[in-house]
Amino acid sequence: MIDTAVSRRTLLAGSALGALAALPVPAVARVLAGRTGSQPAFPLIVAGAPATVFVDAGADSAVRRVAASFAEDLGRVGGTPARVVDTPAALTGTVVMIGVLGASPTIDALVAAGRLDVADLRGSWEAYRRVVVDHPMPGVARALVIVGADRRGAVFGTYDLSETIGVSPWYWFADVAVTRQRNVTVPADPVADRPRVRYRGFFINDEDPCLSGWAKKHFGGVNAAMYAHVFELLLRMKGNYLWPAMWGKAFADDDPNSMVLADAMGVVMGNSHHEPMLRAQAEWHRHHDEDPTRGGAWDYSRNRDNLRRFWRGGIERMMSKPGGRYESVVTVGMRGDGDEAMAEGTATDLLERIVTDQRAIIADVTHRPAAETPQVWALYKEVQDYYDHGMKVPDDVTLLFADDNWGDIRRLPDPAAAPRPGGYGIYYHFDYVGVPRNYKWLNTNQIEKVWQQMDLAYARGARAMWIVNVGDIKPMEYPLGFFLRQAWNPEAMTPATLSAYPRDWAAATFGPAQAAAIGEIVTLYSRYASRRKPELIDETSFPLGGVTADGLDGGVFGAMIAAWDALEAKMTAVRATLRPDQLDGWFQLIEFPILAVANLYRMYYATAWNRLLARSNDARANYFADAVEAAYRRDGELTRQYHTIHHGKWDGMMAQVHMNYVIWNDPTQQTMPSIVRVGGDTPRDRQQPRPRFVAKPAPARDLVVIAATDFARTEDRDGLRWTKVANLGHGAGTGAMVALPQGRPSSAAGEGAWLDYDVTLPRAGATTLTLYLAPTLDTLNRGGVRIGVSVDGGPIRPVQAALQATGGSADKPDQARWATAVCDNTVRLALDLGALAAGRHRLRLSRIDDNVVVETLVLSQGAAAPAYLGA
Structure with a gap:
């Protein structure tokens, strides 16, 4: 059995095998009537020769089309497309049969003969089952039968098999290479699945x-x-x-x-x-x-x-x-x-x-x-x-x-609402034109x-x-594939499955050898790029440390540049290990987004230094002026490269204007930030001396920063547990804390599941706690989501994130708070804790409302909590 099938099953834990395990035991037992023991794997491709694909002559057009598509997929894997046959009498050897229950005479005959028991498929929406039948008809040794409850069930069951053998859904739309294999077998164990979202x-x-x-x-x-x-x-x-x-x-x-x-x-x-x-x-x-x-x-x-x-x-x-x-x-x-x-x-x-x-x-x-x-x-x-x-x-x-x-999400059904036959759905955004700023250029969405x-x-x-x-x-x-994977079976997308998804996606897309490294790369890119949409970034977005006697302190902005530099290096190292046929897909999915956003950050970082140094007539401003111009040219070069890969297949797809926004809507054209040169006209072809940077910014003295995931103790209440969601958000740690399962009613203050943090204050004095949360909205329209806070066993004090979003103008106070939150991708809630003694304290966070995502806690004494905590 091929390794890719095993890894794909792991990736799709919410798909075939995962769903099969979730079916009632009698349904699993009836999948193949009379089946005893385990069967040998089904030989899909042997020495480059694929099994024959069968579909009834009168099948629905969607079924006939997917049969033809699957035959081509077998050719993508094995080198020779499969024959598609629609006459049972012409079948010999091993066969893949594709059809719809009640609409395929061939499959229905197997059911009538007791060779297949598919009673639980009848009437299901888009469900499918894949089973192996020995000697289904004269001349056919074995058949892999893909039977759908309806036409899309048959389509999904077939494309699930395509993905299992290594044909990515993005083989055309992102040029993901298919690994050639002379011999391909698939497990004979039954596979069954159905969607949970209609x-x-x-x-x-x-x-x-x-x-x-x-x-x-x-x-x-x-x-x-x-x-x-x-x-x-x-x-x-x-x-x-x-x-x-x-x-x-x-x-x-x-x-x-x-x-x-x-x-x-x-x-x-x-x-x-x-x-x-x-x-x-x-x-x-x-x-x-x-x-x-x-x-x-x-x-x-x-x-x-x-x-x-x-x-x-x-x-x-x-x-x-x-x-x-x-x-x-x-x-x-x-x-x-x-x-x-x-x-x-x-x-x-x-x-x-x-x-x-x-x-x-x-x-x-x-x-x-x-x-x-x-x-x-x-x-x-x-x-x-x-x-x-x-x-x-x-x-x-x-x-x-x-x-x-x-x-x-702005609103969701009230848990107390009566069921509606039409049900409820969600319209979500990975792209947007509107306030406070368009974001259309690149993926900036965290799957977490x-x-x-x-x-x-x-x-x-x-x-x-x-x-x-x-x-x-x-x-x-990347986020679209994830969105539809979760939509197929949200129940199977657990925090553990979510955490493994980047690695498993990388294994399925580029092979298992570098899967862990690629998973880390795509996760870090998403974390960095979602911090602030590229269209919202300019030279004022993040603070510089400033000019010191020892050199230039890059501050938070500099730390972000260092993080992008390190990510580029990781990406370049992995790229060197890939096959030539994988490079076009790699460039589209991984390389271009990293290079392009990193370059944009560098351009604005250089602009910030150019402006700061020029104000004091510091000649080092010219070095950064050159860097701005180089980054602007690099942006154009990267776009041209994208438009010429794969023989120009994607020419035009990266034409979006993405810099120097001055209003919410599109700039009229791509323009470079304005720069200032000092000390007269400096020849443009002479490289400016590189300024010396401070090796490490000095830490803030009056701040105690705690990652939300670094709690000391926790207690579950009423079936709820604070759970780490790896890689979620932009906090000080490597994830965020969410009370799971979601969708439960509010807890009374002091009665909800809690997290304790042991903190040590360096000195006595007035202390402020700032909670850094992911922006979330009150989906029940009750004024905002709340979380409880107490210190050293004191009373629980509710703190509320009262964001209101209508999508309209951002000039009203409530809209301004919302606009700030979505621009920064963070909500900061400050609570005055009063005067606290120096030394150790116990800080407790208690769940009150649903939909609260805690990323970082900052205790400050005499200094304001920063807008950004660094890279």
């Missing part, structure tokens, strides 16, 4: 200029030819749902083949949170330009008839599939034109009437009750306010809660943060839909 997918958004420009160069536009790769990527990651690109685009109108292809491959289509009734916003303006009598204002109170006519067209198009309907989830509700808020003062009764009228259109066009068409209402930005103020929609509509556009927020969402009942805004798809490969 709709799982992503939203292509903010796609200009990158994805749009790239698609135009390579496919002639954002069309079916491009979407074929997107749909395949989604399905390989076991996603099933897509919101298409929407900046000036109309999925079904730009290229009608896109809609047809999506359905043929098994992808469920929807539209974004502000594009109701399967109509793109761009379509409305096209109608307005062509025929003003059918367009007009995007205002239901003034233009109801035209809007109804427009929306009806979207549902009619959904029903235009011969003999059925194109599988879709219909977005209902309404926002203002261009993804803006509706008119100020919009009443909830108007929105309720809009939804009622939309559902009447659905029922009229489909000739079925509206409840039989899946629908979603996105509670995004101000729409959540309508929900909070009592707006109601029918219970069969999925309520899609949203984050604050910065990865912090994603895990904490989405684990909370699942625990609180958001299980109907998870969808994430990924911008251009690239370069969000």
Whole structure:
């Protein structure tokens, strides 16, 4: 048996084997009727020759397509694509059979003959089972049967096997190399799995200029030819749902083949949170330009008839599939034109009437009750306010809660709420255009943060839909893969699995030899890059230590530069060990993000020194002026390199402007920070002498810094335990503390699970405790999340992080606090502890509310707690 299969099973602990173990024992026992003992592994490829792939001639198009795709995957691994056969009489030897229960005569015959017992698959959503059957028919020695409860179940079961044998979902979209193997076997033990979240997918958004420009160069536009790769990527990651690109685009109108292809491959289509009734916003303006009598204002109170006519067209198009309907989830509700808020003062009764009228259109066009068409209402930005103020929609509509556009979920179902048939979902962001600043360039998302927020969402009942805004798809490969892995089975993504994920992802992507090192690299990159979005960084972002008699003290900014330098060195060392065919994937997934963000930090660090030294007419400013110019040139060189790798395959994908923002929205062009030269005109071609830096910044005297993970004692209460989540946040340690399991009611002050810290104060005096927390929001709208604090056995004092996020302007006090928190990716809560004696003290943190993530504790006497604690 191949090692890659074993390592892949470890990586996918929440997938096949993990889910099999989670099934009821009778279900496992019935997987293969009459099975006794263990069977030998199934020979998928022998001496380069693959098994034959069988699919019934009348199978659904999605099943036929995945069979052909799997046959190509066998060729990617073994060197020779498999034959795809649709006539049972033509089968001999070993065969991979792919089909849907109740729709495959061949598989159904095995069931009828008692060779397969799949009763527990019937009626399941997207479930699949993979079993080995000996002598299933004359001439066939053995068959590996992949049976789906429905068409996507068969697709996911097949692509799970592709991933097991080493074909990454990103083999095309990130050029991840497939390792050639002459002989491949897979375990004969049954594999079974099903998703826990019903709709799982992503939203292509903010796609200009990158994805749009790239698609135009390579496919002639954002069309079916491009979407074929997107749909395949989604399905390989076991996603099933897509919101298409929407900046000036109309999925079904730009290229009608896109809609047809999506359905043929098994992808469920929807539209974004502000594009109701399967109509793109761009379509409305096209109608307005062509025929003003059918367009007009995007205002239901003034233009109801035209809007109804427009929306009806979207549902009619959904029903235009011969003999059925194109599988879709219909977005209902309404926002203002261009993804803006509706008119100020919009009443909830108007929105309720809009939804009622939309559902009447659905029922009229489909000739079925509206409840039989899946629908979603996105509670995004101000729409959540309508929900909070009592707006109601029918219970069969999925309520899609949203984050604050910065990865912090704003609202979740009240645990006391009655179940809704439509359930709840989450709309999350890895990319955003809006206040306090756009972030579109590179991945800046920690998977640990994603895990904490989405684990909370699942625990609180958001299980109907998870969808994430990924911008251009690239370069969000790493967090997107994680998001969809967790969405498939959130219960299997435990803190231990999360901690192992970077290493296991690295093993699956680049091989096991350097997996630990690569896992560390990608984790450190995520930690550093998520500290502050690159678009938010400038020369004032982090403090310098200043000019000293011994040289220049880089301070916190310098420590960050040193960390990026060390990370670059780690990355370069690992790169030297890779095969040549792995380097393009390595550059996209690992190398470019590290080089580009490190270079950006260096550019602004040099700018900060240039400005500081120039103010005192210090000639060392010129050295840093040269460094700024060099870094700016380097940024352009890296972008050009990205656009030329793999024969220019990704030309245009890194065209995003990403420096020198002065307002929240895009700068008009890429520009270098302004620099100052002193001492007259210095020849540009003469290298300036390198300034001498202080070897190590002096430690702060009046601060006691404690990593939250360095607690002395803890006690569980009411089934809750403070748990270390490795690598989460940006604190003094290597993780953060979260009370698990999440989703539980609040604890009374002093009654919750607690953590004790032994601290020693160097002197007596007034003492302030500052807690550094990850930004999180009160998902129950009760004023903020709380944690209890006590000293030396004293009373518990609640401390509250009262952040409010509407996604609007950041000029109001509550919005300013939120903006500061998301920019710094930290919430600082200060508590006056009064006068404390010198020496040892016991500090206790007690759980009160859910969704509190503790990273660092700082005790200060006479000095303010810093905004940043260093690298």
